Structures are given as C-alpha cells and as structure tokens.
Amino acid sequence: MSFSVPPALEAELVELATHYPQKRSASLMFLHALQEHFGFISREAVEWVAQRLGLQPINVYELVTFYPMFRQEPLGKTHIKVCRTLSCALAGSGELRDHFCKKLGLDPHHHTPQTTSDGKFTVEFVECLASCGTAPVVMVNEDLKEKVSATDADRILAEGGSR
C-alpha cells in the first residue's frame, strides 16, 4: 500500500504546526490527524511525521508506543471502548464488556483490544472516561454512550453491523 497524504490534509497539518513556537510540539496532533485519516499509524506515517517536523523517526515512534490511543494496526469500523475503572465497574462494566465479547465471538478473558475477523468491530477496556456519574459508559468511535444497558449494547452492535 503506498502512503500518500492528501493535499487538503497536508495543508491542515502545515497550519497546525504554526500553532507552536517549536514544531516538535505538533507531533501528537499530527498523529491524531493521520490516525483519523488512515485508521492507524503505519511505519510510513511515523517517518512522514518525523520528516515534516524535523525529527528522527524514533522521536515519533516512541509516542505511538507510549500513548494508548495510538495504534499500529487497523481496528474494526466500530471501535467500542468500555470503561473499566471503579465507578463503571460498580455499575457492571465488566459484565457489559463480556456481553460485547460474547455476542461478537471474542474472548472475554483477553484484555487487550480485540477485533472481529470480519473487521467490523474492535472491543477494548479503557480507563476512566470522565463520565462516572452516568456509569457504565462506553465510547463508540467518537460518541460517548452513557448508562449503557445490555439492550443498548445490542443496539450498538446492530448499528455497527450495518456500517
């Protein structure tokens, strides 16, 4: 697969870099933009960011491995992040994640992100999403879903299935 950044995105990134007195600061925002566009951060993306910001690839790669939101392989079209932390756990987020996993044929005992073989869904446990008052909460791609019941979970799966 050849790696090419569309001109509109590139222009956006050039503008972004002007937000900082030192270009290196823009690396997180660059990675976000590239991940949004390509779905994950490839080796080429790392090299591209490094080259644009005057860095060594390792300076960028070490960000990809440090920050949990960056990923090095494509994930499912519907990315389900279930909050694992205390208030959500008290409200049943463990059972909720198991429910997602079972319905999708994934292993509930497996704790890192898991993607279905048809590439439609990824399920993962994440830490507190700052919405503990409406526990249990789940992020479905960019949307926060609050007080998620098993019925809500099935609806999320039905919507994702047709995506």
Place this chain on the structure above:
Amino acid sequence: MPEQYKLILKHADSPGYTPDIECYQRHGGYESLKKALATSSRTLPDGKVQSSQEVVRDEVLKSGLRGRGGAGFSAGLKWSFVDRRSGKPIYLICNADESEPGTFKDRQILHKDPHQLVEGMIISCWANDVKLAYIYIRGEMPKGAKLLNQALKEARAKGFLGKNILGTGYDLEIHVHRGAGAYICGEETGLIESLEGKRAYPRIKPPYFPAVLGLYMSPTIVNNVETLCHVKHIVAMGSAEYAKLGTPNNTGTRIVSLSGDVMKPGYFEIEVGKVTLGQLIFEPNFGGGLRPGRSLKAIIPGGSSSKVLKAGEVFKLNRKGADGQMTKVDVPLLDLPYDFDSLQGAGTMSGSGAIIVLDDTRSMVDSLANLSAFYAHESCGQCTPCREGSLWLSKGLHRLEHGEGRKADADYLTHIAQNIQGRTICAFGEAASWPVLSFVKKFRDEFEARGAADEAARAKGSGSAKVPHS
C-alpha cells in the same frame, strides 16, 4: 436543607442554552473581559503603584481561589511565583485532561459552556502578560476539542481573541492541543512534556517548577478548567463579594462529582464547605441516599487517589471558637464539611472534588484491585519504585481477588506502597500508594480474612492449584 449554588454551572443545563457565542453573550458573556481590560491602575497606601494587570492578579489572590485540579493551591499565589524578569515569554496552559477516576466536572464546562472557559482564560492571560496559551484536552473528548476550536474561532471573529483585543493593543492566541489517552498527562510537568511533543514523563522539581522552567523552559502557568472559569467570576463580582461564597480559606463554589453506590449520581455545584459529605450523599436534592436496604461502607472523597474514609469514623478537627481560640472537636464522617481543609484534617483530601461511594455489598479487596490496576496501567515508568511497585500492587491484589491470596498479603501490600510514596519524581507515586495504604489500614480484617480463606482452601486442597509467590 442545603442547596446547590450555581455560579459556574449557572446556565450550562438550562433548557435552550447552547455552546455558541451568541447564546453566551445573551447571558452576559465577555462582559467580564471588558471589565478586566478597563481596570485602572491604582496607588496603594504605601505609595506603590499597581498596574491594571497587577490589580486583577491581586483580586484573584484576595478572592482566596484555590486550584480545582487536585492540590487546592492558591491560584493567586501560584501566579505570583511566575518569573516575570526572565525576558522569556510567559505561557498559560489550561489543564483539561480530566482523568482522575471519579471526576467528570470539567467535561460539563467544556461541552456545555466552552466560552466561559475561554473568557476566563483570556482574562487570566491578560493579567499575566501571556501572549500564547494552550488548552490541553484529553484525547477521549474529541467533541470537546471541536467545540473549543469553534469557540476560539467565534471569539477571534468578535475581536475577543487574536491581535489587538478589543482595541487595547493586547495580542493573545489560544490553541487546542489533544492528549492521547495517558492519565499522567494530567500531572502538570508531564502535560508540559506532552505539549512539547514528547512522552509525558513528569519533570523533577526542583528545578523544573513550571512558574520558572515550564513550557519550552519558560515561565508557565498551569491551571485547571474550573479554576480558570472562577477567574471570570472574581472579576465580575469583585474579590470581596466572591470571598463571601463558601467558607473562610475555602472560598467560592466547586463542582462535586458524585458516583458509585448512590441513588442519584451526578455533579453538584456547592459553596465550598457549606454542605457536608453526608448531605451530598443522602439529601434528596443531592445523591438521594443509597439503594434500598444498603448501608454505607466507605467513601473515596476526592478522586481515586485520595485516602478512603470508613463509615463510622470520627475525626478530630481544629475549630476556631467564638473567642478566636483553636480547639479540637470531634466530627463524624458524615458531618465533615466538603472543603479543602476539613478533608485534609480528616487525613485525606478533597482532590479533584470527586466522591465515590461504596455500600455494604462491596468488597474492599475487589474495589482496591480495580483501582490498583488503573495505577499499574498508567505509571509512566520513569521511576523504579512507581513502575515496579504499582505493578506488584496490582498483581498482589489480582491474586487476592481471584482466590490465590495469603493472610500476609495485607502486610505485603502495605510494605510495597510505603516504598513508593515519597520516592518518586511526581505525585503519581502517592496517588498509587494512598488508596492501598488507607484501604488496607482501615479494612485490614477484610484483607486478612480473604487471604486466610484462600490459605485454608489450599490446605484442604480444594483451592486453586497455583501456589502464589511474591
């Protein structure tokens, strides 16, 4: 019965209130900025002349405003530490990383009333000669980041931001910077490293106090979202009026995040110290009490990093009597006023203002295991005691949670936690240790009973085949 006092959240939840600038201005938005910019300089009784910016900084100091991000440090004092003679630019960063488990108050402001934060920031920047500022928002709030960008764009279009703000000659730019899922970015020096495009490894203090050697090794102010919003209201009301809200040394209002085992979890804005922990949990206009048939077991009072409080505890607090003398009085847990000093007096902290309630159906072992897994996942890994210790704690608790514990685990966990706190670069070390130390100390019976039961089961051969080792 105590009521909420809505200063910051006055409009956020009103029907029809939208996050755009027109709506904000219809509700008096940006009038405080105009007022701040029109402040005149003044001559103090000792003949010293204060510039208009110094007057506003002085107002913030006199208001008694304490940081709402966790440490409760005086905002005015923090601003006074800024090195103004270095010749380097001064930066301001709004900490919108909101990631302390239990906390969901900044989220409300960011998503429902972003202009309030922007106005508070512009005033704070102007008062501190800041020309470039950032909002560091956690990566998991993509909508919040979009709303903020839109708000900044609207503010620029109206001349509240950018070059020559409202014709005063003052220039300021504010940009949004997104984090990417690491809790340690909430720690201010980790945040600064992250904003510089690096791994969020906190810096050692001294020498790297942000006020002197912060962003790009320049003087930097880091304040929480809620703290910066209060600045707007201090300017609007005047410090004397503002300081009448709340209680002495604990002025103003604060948004409390309440979650866990209550009937009505949610966020409540209160005058600091005017409402007790018991009222927050049990009054119908706050948490509404516990589920039917349940009783209170424990309260985590200020975010997951604060030391847990046990139902029935009584604390000895300092109280100033009518004669001005300090005396010690007994205050039961539920009568603790929710403020910085009372919680500190009770051996814990109000931290980020997040209360997590545990009822009698909950296991303290399992709850602590959940929290320790969080800290094990989030340690940045720079300091050996924190990197290794947080993992050992989590593994030890995982064992205990899954039937492979030992009676001695209570001591084992305490020993590890004691060897983390005070031995690390940043306060994450304490954040990871305090829950363990307090849970085990206050609920030791439960930890030992669980371990002893596992040992007995193994002795009978009916337990797990795995022999735990440390």
